[in-house]
Amino acid sequence: MASLVDKTVVGAAPGLRGLPFTLALIAIAAVIFAIGRWYNNSYAFFMAYVVAQYIVLGTAWNILGGYTGYVNFGVTAFFAIGAYSTVVLHKLVPALPLPVMIVVGAVLAGLVGIGTGYLTLRLRGVFFSIATLALAVVVQTLITNWDFVGGARGAYVLRPRVAPLIGGEYVQYLFLLMLGMCVIVLATARAIERSALGYGFAAIRDDEAAAEASGVPTLRLKLIATGLSGGFMGMAGAPLPFYVTYLDPASGFSLNYAVNAIAMPLIGGTGSWLGPVIGAVLVGGLQEYLRVTISSAVNVLVAGVLMVAFVILAPQGIVGLFQKRKR
Amino acid sequence: MTALLQVSGLSKRFGGFVALDGIDLEVQPGERLGLIGPNGSGKSTLVNCICGTLHNETGSVRFADEALDGLTAHQRTRRGLARSFQLPRPFASLSLAENVRIPILYSVNARAGGHLHGAAIDERCLELLGMVGLAAKARQMPRDLTQIEMRKLELARAMAADPKLLISDEAMAGLSHAEVDEIIALLIRLNEQGVTVIMIEHIMRAVMEFSQRLAVLVAGKKIADGPPKDIVRDPEVVKAYLGE
Numbered sequence: 001m002a003s004l005v006d007k008t009v010v011g012a013a014p015g016l017r018g019l020p021f022t023l024a025l026i027a028i029a030a031v032i033f034a035i036g037r038w039y040n041n042s043y044a045f046f047m048a049y050v051v052a053q054y055i056v057l058g059t060a061w062n063i064l065g066g067y068t069g070y071v072n073f074g075v076t077a078f079f080a081i082g083a084y085s086t087v088v089l090h091k092l093v094p095a096l097p098l099p100v101m102i103v104v105g106a107v108l109a110g111l112v113g114i115g116t117g118y119l120t121l122r123l124r125g126v127f128f129s130i131a132t133l134a135l136a137v138v139v140q141t142l143i144t145n146w147d148f149v150g151g152a153r154g155a156y157v158l159r160p161r162v163a164p165l166i167g168g169e170y171v172q173y174l175f176l177l178m179l180g181m182c183v184i185v186l187a188t189a190r191a192i193e194r195s196a197l198g199y200g201f202a203a204i205r206d207d208e209a210a211a212e213a214s215g216v217p218t219l220r221l222k223l224i225a226t227g228l229s230g231g232f233m234g235m236a237g238a239p240l241p242f243y244v245t246y247l248d249p250a251s252g253f254s255l256n257y258a259v260n261a262i263a264m265p266l267i268g269g270t271g272s273w274l275g276p277v278i279g280a281v282l283v284g285g286l287q288e289y290l291r292v293t294i295s296s297a298v299n300v301l302v303a304g305v306l307m308v309a310f311v312i313l314a315p316q317g318i319v320g321l322f323q324k325r326k327r
Numbered sequence: 328m329t330a331l332l333q334v335s336g337l338s339k340r341f342g343g344f345v346a347l348d349g350i351d352l353e354v355q356p357g358e359r360l361g362l363i364g365p366n367g368s369g370k371s372t373l374v375n376c377i378c379g380t381l382h383n384e385t386g387s388v389r390f391a392d393e394a395l396d397g398l399t400a401h402q403r404t405r406r407g408l409a410r411s412f413q414l415p416r417p418f419a420s421l422s423l424a425e426n427v428r429i430p431i432l433y434s435v436n437a438r439a440g441g442h443l444h445g446a447a448i449d450e451r452c453l454e455l456l457g458m459v460g461l462a463a464k465a466r467q468m469p470r471d472l473t474q475i476e477m478r479k480l481e482l483a484r485a486m487a488a489d490p491k492l493l494i495s496d497e498a499m500a501g502l503s504h505a506e507v508d509e510i511i512a513l514l515i516r517l518n519e520q521g522v523t524v525i526m527i528e529h530i531m532r533a534v535m536e537f538s539q540r541l542a543v544l545v546a547g548k549k550i551a552d553g554p555p556k557d558i559v560r561d562p563e564v565v566k567a568y569l570g571e
Contacts, residue, residue, distance in 0.1 A: 200433060
């Protein structure tokens with residue numbers, strides 16, 4: 001029988017192994033960055049930063065929402081925790097390198113993720129989602145009333161003129177860091193998909209009682225998912241103060257982040273790491289194009305309409321459409 | 328010989344309703360026990376308390392010389408206590424092979440010395456599906472299955488955890504005569520391989536054919552326990568089923 005076992009029959013997915021895949025991601029990121037340096041247009045960097053940020057946010061959301069089946073509406077809470085941890089660190093230790101701030105933001109948001117998970121994961125379905133929405137409101141209220149980080153007035157963060165290490169404009173450095181985060185997040189997401197962890201997440205998504213009966217430690221896995229997802233969202237938010245240079249609660253907790261972070265994986269496809277990437281590039285690119293050509297307010301509408309259309313017409317997203325055709 | 332499963336003084340209430348009232352039950356290693364009782368008598372609640380899905384207020388469950396009280400459902404599964412669900416609950420987004428893969432990854436591989444890797448897992452998945460006659464459909468999704476195939480997948484998934492005790496919760500409800508025979512044969516085959524089986528069932532023909540011993544639950548109490556032939560003649564049992 002052993003010789004008859006075809007690997008693809010039983011599930012083990014084909015394709016590159018973990019390390020070569022990560023190296024390929026790094027190579028792609030390097031090529032993208034090299035093209036940017038050659039093109040040397042600061043608007044292009046500002047735009048590409050946003051798309052890369054949404055790749056990270058969308059993938060982070062997908063780890064909990066797509067893989068594990070828990071829909072998180074509180075994206076902005078984790079994102080803003082990352083952003084405001086940078087504001088705090090910048091005030092306390094201005095000389096601290098940005099990558100360190102990013103790590104701190106990720107750890108803080110990850111811990112809040114685990115804490116939230118512990119308190120709310122006994123809630124299922126829509127009740128969990130409402131609780132995460134409440135979390136976003138609570139965190140926003142706390143930040144708005146915290147004078148140290150500027151409260152409702154907002155906080156200014158002066159962006160250095162020149163990028164450290166690589167030279168050139170500072171936004172190039174921000175983009176490079178965000179590209180690095182894309183590599184980390186995508187490599188993690190794909191590793192999860194192919195590991196026992198990914199199967200455990202899928203079992204929880206499909207039927208929690210049956211998962212428990214199969215030996216899956218559902219609570220522990222859900223805490224891993226909320227911790228990773230929240231941590232990655234905080235990581236994506238940490239460089240934000242340097243990007244916008246002025247951060248106030250209204251913009252840090254903007255609905256755009258939450259809508260986009262949910263819409264992009266849904267449009268691209270929640271079943272695979274590639275989905276959020278396709279969604280972020282497509283929707284993020286389209287939004288930026290419309291923002292420049294039509295109006296800056298139209299971008300949320302785009303995400304909303306596309307999300308509704310995809311949920312109704314192609315619930316498996318763009319990746320799902322292609323997989324169906326292949327079968 | 329010490330019992331494999333030992334339930335003593337187990338009670339469970341839902342608000343003011345007493346679902347189980349001081350249940351004592353022992354199952355010996357290798358035994359085939361039939362658990363019967365009218366609808367609402369507490370059979371599934373008992374299974375849920377034994378498996379850790381529900382928590383009993385009083386009494387205790389011992390399994391393989393270890394108290395299970397306070398352990399979660401997945402910890403009990405890892406200790407060798409598997410169950411199938413009354414209504415099939417497959418992992419709908421996973422293929423059949425992946426469905427049986429989950430207990431291998433999370434129960435078998437969680438035990439000391441039980442590690443399967445790569446091709447060995449794939450092989451075991453096909454072997455389990457082959458045992459219930461579903462190997463040819465390994466790549467298909469649960470939604471493509473018929474009702475009896477769904478029940479078989481449910482049993483295959485329970486067996487994937489490599490249990491010492493299998494609790495089959497009404498695996499035959501709604502199946503045809505021939506299909507019932509098929510499931511009975513399957514359960515007996517598993518038993519011959521050394522798995523202790525508790526069968527919960529309404530279909531008396533199946534229960535009589537399968538069980539070496541019968542336990543009867545009525546309104547949360549165990550009213551009879553013994554050889555099937557005697558049990559069905561027990562006046563208490565007859566009264567519970569047919570009235571006076």
